[in-house]
Amino acid sequence: MGIVVQKFGGTSVGDTDRMKRVADRVARTHRDGNQTVVVVSAMGKTTDDLVTMAARISDRPPERELDILLTSGERISMALLAMALHERGVPAKSFTGSQAGIITDAVHGKARIVDITPGRVRGALEEGNVVIVAGFQGVSQDTKDITTLGRGGSDTTAVALAAALGADVCEIYTDVDGVFTADPRIVPAATKLTRISYEEMLELAAQGAGVLQVRSVEFGRNHGVRIHVRSSFSYSAGTWVGPQEDMVEDAIISGVAHDTSEAKLTVQQVPDRPGVASRLFSALAEANINIDMIVQNVSEDGRTDISFTLPRGDTHKARAVLEPLADEVGAAGVKQDDDIAKVSLVGAGMKTHPGVAARMFGALSAAGVNIEMISTSTIRVSVVISRDQVETAVQAVHAAFGLGDDLIVAEEGA
Amino acid sequence: MGIVVQKFGGTSVGDTDRMKRVADRVARTHRDGNQTVVVVSAMGKTTDDLVTMAARISDRPPERELDILLTSGERISMALLAMALHERGVPAKSFTGSQAGIITDAVHGKARIVDITPGRVRGALEEGNVVIVAGFQGVSQDTKDITTLGRGGSDTTAVALAAALGADVCEIYTDVDGVFTADPRIVPAATKLTRISYEEMLELAAQGAGVLQVRSVEFGRNHGVRIHVRSSFSYSAGTWVGPQEDMVEDAIISGVAHDTSEAKLTVQQVPDRPGVASRLFSALAEANINIDMIVQNVSEDGRTDISFTLPRGDTHKARAVLEPLADEVGAAGVKQDDDIAKVSLVGAGMKTHPGVAARMFGALSAAGVNIEMISTSTIRVSVVISRDQVETAVQAVHAAFGLGDDLIVAEEGA
Numbered sequence: 001m002g003i004v005v006q007k008f009g010g011t012s013v014g015d016t017d018r019m020k021r022v023a024d025r026v027a028r029t030h031r032d033g034n035q036t037v038v039v040v041s042a043m044g045k046t047t048d049d050l051v052t053m054a055a056r057i058s059d060r061p062p063e064r065e066l067d068i069l070l071t072s073g074e075r076i077s078m079a080l081l082a083m084a085l086h087e088r089g090v091p092a093k094s095f096t097g098s099q100a101g102i103i104t105d106a107v108h109g110k111a112r113i114v115d116i117t118p119g120r121v122r123g124a125l126e127e128g129n130v131v132i133v134a135g136f137q138g139v140s141q142d143t144k145d146i147t148t149l150g151r152g153g154s155d156t157t158a159v160a161l162a163a164a165l166g167a168d169v170c171e172i173y174t175d176v177d178g179v180f181t182a183d184p185r186i187v188p189a190a191t192k193l194t195r196i197s198y199e200e201m202l203e204l205a206a207q208g209a210g211v212l213q214v215r216s217v218e219f220g221r222n223h224g225v226r227i228h229v230r231s232s233f234s235y236s237a238g239t240w241v242g243p244q245e246d247m248v249e250d251a252i253i254s255g256v257a258h259d260t261s262e263a264k265l266t267v268q269q270v271p272d273r274p275g276v277a278s279r280l281f282s283a284l285a286e287a288n289i290n291i292d293m294i295v296q297n298v299s300e301d302g303r304t305d306i307s308f309t310l311p312r313g314d315t316h317k318a319r320a321v322l323e324p325l326a327d328e329v330g331a332a333g334v335k336q337d338d339d340i341a342k343v344s345l346v347g348a349g350m351k352t353h354p355g356v357a358a359r360m361f362g363a364l365s366a367a368g369v370n371i372e373m374i375s376t377s378t379i380r381v382s383v384v385i386s387r388d389q390v391e392t393a394v395q396a397v398h399a400a401f402g403l404g405d406d407l408i409v410a411e412e413g414a
Numbered sequence: 415m416g417i418v419v420q421k422f423g424g425t426s427v428g429d430t431d432r433m434k435r436v437a438d439r440v441a442r443t444h445r446d447g448n449q450t451v452v453v454v455s456a457m458g459k460t461t462d463d464l465v466t467m468a469a470r471i472s473d474r475p476p477e478r479e480l481d482i483l484l485t486s487g488e489r490i491s492m493a494l495l496a497m498a499l500h501e502r503g504v505p506a507k508s509f510t511g512s513q514a515g516i517i518t519d520a521v522h523g524k525a526r527i528v529d530i531t532p533g534r535v536r537g538a539l540e541e542g543n544v545v546i547v548a549g550f551q552g553v554s555q556d557t558k559d560i561t562t563l564g565r566g567g568s569d570t571t572a573v574a575l576a577a578a579l580g581a582d583v584c585e586i587y588t589d590v591d592g593v594f595t596a597d598p599r600i601v602p603a604a605t606k607l608t609r610i611s612y613e614e615m616l617e618l619a620a621q622g623a624g625v626l627q628v629r630s631v632e633f634g635r636n637h638g639v640r641i642h643v644r645s646s647f648s649y650s651a652g653t654w655v656g657p658q659e660d661m662v663e664d665a666i667i668s669g670v671a672h673d674t675s676e677a678k679l680t681v682q683q684v685p686d687r688p689g690v691a692s693r694l695f696s697a698l699a700e701a702n703i704n705i706d707m708i709v710q711n712v713s714e715d716g717r718t719d720i721s722f723t724l725p726r727g728d729t730h731k732a733r734a735v736l737e738p739l740a741d742e743v744g745a746a747g748v749k750q751d752d753d754i755a756k757v758s759l760v761g762a763g764m765k766t767h768p769g770v771a772a773r774m775f776g777a778l779s780a781a782g783v784n785i786e787m788i789s790t791s792t793i794r795v796s797v798v799i800s801r802d803q804v805e806t807a808v809q810a811v812h813a814a815f816g817l818g819d820d821l822i823v824a825e826e827g828a
Contacts, residue, residue: 016471053490053494057430062496068508069494071489072487079480080483
């Protein structure tokens, strides 16, 4: 007998029929003798519909109220799932994020979990209930206001609860079979990974693989929660996310991720003086704008271009901050490019296998893809390219590392 | 500067456009210098839609989970109204029943308010906010579970908050202009009452006038809250509900109410022994069935018929309790009549004006309406008649007391 946390996303509970199928699966886990905690998202497009309603009322709704509005969707699904379980003879109790003890900071819309006090969850489990918890939401420590954890936040609710309860596994149910070597819609030959390390999963998630919220992987890594990403439409095994030492296969490369949601801003001909870049990026940070990649080329004639990528939705805000500053420091102006994509190659084996980047660049070049920016970590190489070439690039990189053929890439010369 | 509590029902906030009109009205109250608390119901048919979803999942959903489900509707409207107020430059904060300190017992589906601890409401008012509170819901004192107050429960939320805050007035906004001498859909000549006492309003509400939840009127009476029932579609005055001593006009009759939601059960030929009726009604009470009128005729040959009315939805449960008991005590059986209606005449002046009942019965007789059961209180006469005669009966009684002509009925001989 163990503790199992299961998370079902919006597609898995998209209508009452799917809700019943989820209940069948949860009932089975319960009957197998597990203490079962289920984290649910809002049904299907509920959250989008609520956002639309808010937009009809206000262009800039107060974030506290938007959070209250958006959390009503999970309340509906958790109650319906509890009913479906009762209908199957399984005792179940549902709890809001606040009732389940999901304590957050007060940053509405993207709150961070600061503590979990799962007393009521434990109590209800001890009584023999399946416990259902509303995903995506918590209550702020100081103001006691309802908060939301941002897009994909239910993943984090699940992993954080699994950590707090000492669960044996946190199962993330989704509409795909697991984590793939690339997006199967772009690369039909992409294969499902059996295992992946936290670090690699973090890089893949951060670089656009939508299957897990980045923060949930961080939480899993920091608390050693074994995460099993699997399909809610089948009973076959998915992908296990765990510590590096669990990885039985020593894959050099785990997969290719891509992201088409960013834009590139370039501050042109910035005078090459100490402190200028710092002023630009401090101003952006103060405006709460998340910057992704930054590239500064070598200086020519005492002037340089500074380029960076950021979520496309933030460019308006960023330009409002940058343009007066560019004037002030004597730069030539700010240029925007929306037609970019980022392609990333991720693999823990990169650390010890030189030549991975060179081989990736070679594959892109052979496919006629021009590289605009490059950024690397110890286990990742990312490039920014033109958006219309993203499919070509992902396919070329995926093929160059033989990811479709076999998960273990033979050691290569540089 | 005073404290005003305003309650808006589901029709008043039926869509985002109506929500904006409500926001205009609330903004005006706020700008007039009042500390304003707004209680909202779920939008339009939201609650009915949620009930339908639950029915698709389960025939007998657990009440705790049903309450969680149903309370999500108010959460949506309260957040949207807060946004609409912000949009109008009025600071506003919304609170769930639990956050607003609406403490109830644990009877899911029809919980009673046992305490109000409005600390957060007061705090937000002091900061200059309009405070919006979700109607119809609270949190149970012992289990900390979410509860609902039953149909019309938002009225009670509003009046109870008004009492706890010492509000100057509790305004109940609805889709009619106030409390009428009869249902205007049946009696076109029905007139709006300017004032009515708590006691009369209680009787009218209990006898089928849907404009206020009975419990809200009790709360108002017990705590001396002045209630103003008025239309959300106009700015004209509605009906004031207050203590008897406030009533400037000494109306004998306030109005005629009718109720077509009940059925009649008759336990036939009950042996006329002490304790038999007590056994029958104790068993019904234990099964949590609310009985309305009870009539026992004089005994013939040591046997008597006992008839009573009850909500039509409860007849199945009641018969399951009664039929074995009827056998046991030697009664002939249980007969059911669904085609009944109750018509009630309410007026504080009845106490001191004999002959009101006789005049009512005379009017019904002249209209060809047969009376099946009679029950009276000091300020009410109710009769049970055939359902197909309800309109005729209401019109005849309304006309006989001149309610359409003038609110003050001249004193009559018996």
